Amino acid sequence: MVESRFKMKSGVPGAGFVLLFLLALSLVVAPKAYTADEGKALYESRCILCHGAKGDGNGHVSILPKTEKFGKIWKLNPRDFTVGAFKWRTTPSGCLPLDADLAKIVENGISRTYMPSNADLSRDEINGLVQYIKTFSPRWVEEKGDTGGVCTPIVINKPAFVGSPESVAKGAEVWKKMKCAECHGDQGKGDGPKSESLKDDSGHPIMAFDFTSCAGKGGVSPERTYAAYTTGIDGTGMPSYADSLNEDDRWNLVSYTLKLMHKL
């Protein structure tokens, strides 16, 4: 941009106006455009292989085989960013994620999906990638305004009782009452009666999470488990229980899932 500005100045008579305009423009859009530009270069070197040049998930490696427990092979597709739906958020069902949510995924990668970690990158570089990803769907511009409180991020504040035997016992009741086993199975192995017909929003079969595999794709922390059923995992069939459970019961459920994951 700087280079072309000087070229114009020397070449075009009366280009002062253009120069001013450009300058004003660069002041308005430059800080953000710069990071998204930077993000683009990084995207092309690190992400394009899977997510594709258009961000539609059709890179050279558009189908990743993923073997799960029951001898079944499930296909896994890199996220199609043009759809504008994201799985691991701290925002309620159907909402856009926060930049911080995306940054976390980009930094850590996604376990059991072949999506690599980018922990070697600086914060600015990761932010550049996040800004660039956001250019693939018009949703980021369309929904910039007030969402009337619908998309206010959830509060995640782990109480001290998580993991206590009483909390595990209460959580077991919540698990039953909320019928998590319909999809995740009695032992949480992902083999519930509804599991084999589950499909994601692009129509591909999807596994309900196997708790005995210990780590959720969105991360291993109790906070991340809490978020999974509070916000739901958009596009997968995993619904939000924000309206079905109070906060205490959701944390009791965390305790029970820790037990299912053999972490207690």
Place this chain on the structure above:
Amino acid sequence: MKKLLLFTMMVAIFIPAMLFAEAKYEVIDVKNGGSIKGKIKASAPIKDPVTEINKDQNYCGNSQASRTYILSSDLGVKNVLVAVEDIEKGKAAPKTDLILDNKKCEFEPLVGVAYVGQKYIIKNSDPIFHNTSLGVMLGEGKRRTVYNLALPNKDQAIEKPVRIAGMQSVKCDAHAWMRAYVYASKSPYAVVTDDKGNFEIKDIPPGKYKVKIWHEGFGEITKEVEVKSGQAAELDHTFSKK
């Protein structure tokens, strides 16, 4: 050269802005409005397919009517969505909520209109687990979650604001056969045909409009209609199965 440059820059700035700008709807007083009415028919009788049920048969049974083709004796088609699509001004949308019920292992209604700014009331009338997932249909089979809510217990109801406009499909992930369709509209000018395939859309400001006619099985067509003050524009359509 200068002009060209400026022009290119303007285009570069404004085109994306235009593409991304969300369609606005302005509420005005409609005094000399006209209406659109008509009948949607099928070219020949069609049998409504039977849906096989493979989960929770104790409660849901082994099969149910799919309700895709509900035709009257004169071939009028029920559950066709008729919506004035490109309307930017008109009456305020009614303040009615859309009740979406998980009932006897199917959604009721199958096709409904919701109004942006009002609410979805999502219910489970069954003694089994349901979840209700609404998603904008983006074309090419792509879908973007609007809400996906668990309704694990009988008589549970969840209210959510209607925020995102457009055609949405409704699924219950636990029961793959369950589906419904919701058109979330900013204007009041969207309706669903009755048992006889009839519909009427009233109080439309005079002008030329594009009207979308959509049916789950027959597909979609857009027709141009001119609405004149105090008159009813006739809009009939006959679908044939390809």
